[in-house]
Amino acid sequence: MNVSIVGSGYVGTTVAACLADLGHEVVTVDIDESVVDAINAGDPAIHEPGLDDLVARHAGDRLRATTDYGVVPETDLTMLALPTPSREDGSIDLTAMEAGARSVGAALASADRSNSPDPHLVVTKSTVIPTTTREVLGPAIAEAGLTQGEDFLVASNPEFQREGSAVADFLNPDKLVFGTDDDRALARLHDLYTPLREAAETEIPVVETGIEEAEMIKYANNAFLASKVSLINDIGNVCKEFGVDAYEVADAIGLDDRIGERFLRSGVGWGGSCFPKDTKAIVAASRDGGYDPRMLQAAIDLNDAQPERLLSLLDRHVDVSGKRVAVLGLAFKPGTDDVRESRAIPVIEGLQSRGAEVVAYDPVATENMRAHFPDIEYTDSASEALDGAHAAIVVTDWDEFAVLDEAFDAMATPVVVDGRRIIERRAGITYEGLTW
Ligand SMILES: NC(=O)c1ccc[n+]([C@@H]2O[C@H](COP(=O)([O-])OP(=O)(O)OC[C@H]3O[C@@H](n4cnc5c(N)ncnc54)[C@H](O)[C@@H]3O)[C@@H](O)[C@H]2O)c1
Numbered sequence: 291m292n293v294s295i296v297g298s299g300y301v302g303t304t305v306a307a308c309l310a311d312l313g314h315e316v317v318t319v320d321i322d323e324s325v326v327d328a329i330n331a332g333d334p335a336i337h338e339p340g341l342d343d344l345v346a347r348h349a350g351d352r353l354r355a356t357t358d359y360g361v362v363p364e365t366d367l368t369m370l371a372l373p374t375p376s377r378e379d380g381s382i383d384l385t386a387m388e389a390g391a392r393s394v395g396a397a398l399a400s401a402d403r404s405n406s407p408d409p410h411l412v413v414t415k416s417t418v419i420p421t422t423t424r425e426v427l428g429p430a431i432a433e434a435g436l437t438q439g440e441d442f443l444v445a446s447n448p449e450f451q452r453e454g455s456a457v458a459d460f461l462n463p464d465k466l467v468f469g470t471d472d473d474r475a476l477a478r479l480h481d482l483y484t485p486l487r488e489a490a491e492t493e494i495p496v497v498e499t500g501i502e503e504a505e506m507i508k509y510a511n512n513a514f515l516a517s518k519v520s521l522i523n524d525i526g527n528v529c530k531e532f533g534v535d536a537y538e539v540a541d542a543i544g545l546d547d548r549i550g551e552r553f554l555r556s557g558v559g560w561g562g563s564c565f566p567k568d569t570k571a572i573v574a575a576s577r578d579g580g581y582d583p584r585m586l587q588a589a590i591d592l593n594d595a596q597p598e599r600l601l602s603l604l605d606r607h608v609d610v611s612g613k614r615v616a617v618l619g620l621a622f623k624p625g626t627d628d629v630r631e632s633r634a635i636p637v638i639e640g641l642q643s644r645g646a647e648v649v650a651y652d653p654v655a656t657e658n659m660r661a662h663f664p665d666i667e668y669t670d671s672a673s674e675a676l677d678g679a680h681a682a683i684v685v686t687d688w689d690e691f692a693v694l695d696e697a698f699d700a701m702a703t704p705v706v707v708d709g710r711r712i713i714e715r716r717a718g719i720t721y722e723g724l725t726w
């Protein structure tokens with residue numbers, strides 16, 4: 291199939307490269323010239339395991355990038371993979387989605403589609419509040435003089451990939467969700483994913499559902515996972531009060547398959563481009579409709595409080611005012627250079643408000659964090675950050691931190707406060723785990 295993907299960020303680029311690898315002809319459209327140039331040069335601008343290889347293999351052949359929406363009508367299907375950030379009040383900001391939808395509509399309206407047997411299909415890949423696709427994006431596409439249902443169709447096909455394993459997740463999803471009430475749209479979504487389903491090692495369940503249900507499934511998925519982590523963090527904080535190791539507790543309760551062993555790693559909380567904004571957006575939308583989702587709000591509140599709880603453990607051991615404190619890990623999780631809503635941000639802010647001199651290290655996310663904190667010191671290794679520090683705070687569970695050992699001996703005072711249970715306790719280190 292010929293596929294166009296509007297928005298070439300973390301999702302758009304991954305989906306485009308994977309679909310090209312599966313044999314489709316894919317073109318991505320982005321307003322950012324540097325993103326387009328990077329893809330065409332075979333070197334994507336984002337750090338995602340396996341993505342470089344796929345883009346290098348297919349760029350200039352089955353994978354192209356452009357700033358020109360004029361390519362849209364030449365394709366069988368367009369995916370919108372545009373950002374849906376939070377507004378100040380937590381609600382979803384649809385500015386980019388509406389702009390993209392309008393541009394798609396204008397491109398479709400100005401093309402001669404007399405030879406195209408079916409209406410063009412526009413698929414929402416981005417995470418949007420239920421009713422957005424049908425009631426906001428459809429009308430935005432139609433503004434160019436088109437009729438939804440006749441000149442174009444809309445559908446929802448939410449994405450569940452995680453950063454740090456996006457390629458593997460896209461190629462081996464635990465489900466595909468096709469939200470549409472139009473048989474032509476449904477058939478085209480099946481065509482799009484047939485190569486993926488044929489290549490997969492196991493049978494991939496396909497959920498055929500309505501557009502709004504598909505939109506809501508995405509929020510429910512993220513809300514549930516974020517709340518699961520907040521709940522284990524709550525339990526972990528209780529464990530810490532009793533001197534109980536929350537990881538032993540989690541391992542045991544995870545054996546109950548009604549609970550499940552995954553997403554039970556307690557610590558400094560969830561960050562990233564999705565959980566924080568999606569939980570806030572669905573809470574805001576629900577309140578707008580008159581229902582206050584109290585469990586979700588509690589999950590958010592607990593997550594917001596966890597970095598300060600980590601710092602309060604540090605306060606027990608060191609007054610950091612005027613002292614060098616190492617922050618190990620800046621990415622919101624290992625395997626990515628993304629620092630959006632990383633827990634490192636409130637941790638660094640908290641250290642600065644205590645008057646600490648922050649020295650930070652991350653294997654890949656330093657440049658992205660510089661935009662938030664241009665004035666702190668960044669080092670090229672964890673050992674350099676630890677050298678002479680009065681305390682170390684671990685924020686991201688990068689594997690390389692697990693093998694740090696002698697580096698702690700170069701600290702001025704070897705106080706280690708671990709937000710991710712990645713450092714081994716040992717003699718000679720004053721160690722505090724957040725929930726263990
Ligand atoms: N990041 C993830 O792992 C992930 C996973 C699942 C779902 N999602 C959802 O997917 C959507 C996209 O997320 P992302 O992380 O890929 O975003 P991103 O910010 O990484 O990328 C968005 C891209 O869209 C481009 N863009 C903005 N306005 C444009 C316009 N009018 N026309 C063309 N291009 C435009 C930007 O230049 C950027 O390259 C969001 O709704 C997000 O919630 C993200």
Ligand SMILES: O=c1ccn([C@@H]2O[C@H](COP(=O)(O)OP(=O)(O)O[C@H]3O[C@H](CO)[C@@H](O)[C@H](O)[C@H]3O)[C@@H](O)[C@H]2O)c(=O)[nH]1
Nearest residue numbers: 449450451452453519553554555559560561562564622623
């Ligand atoms: O047991 C756990 C698991 C995760 N986290 C934290 O939770 C955050 C999110 O992690 P993860 O879900 O692995 O990464 P994301 O890339 O944010 O992926 C989530 O958000 C995406 C965007 O919507 C969805 O597509 C994915 O399915 C969903 O897992 C990170 O800060 C993790 O450190 C924990 O603290 N403990």
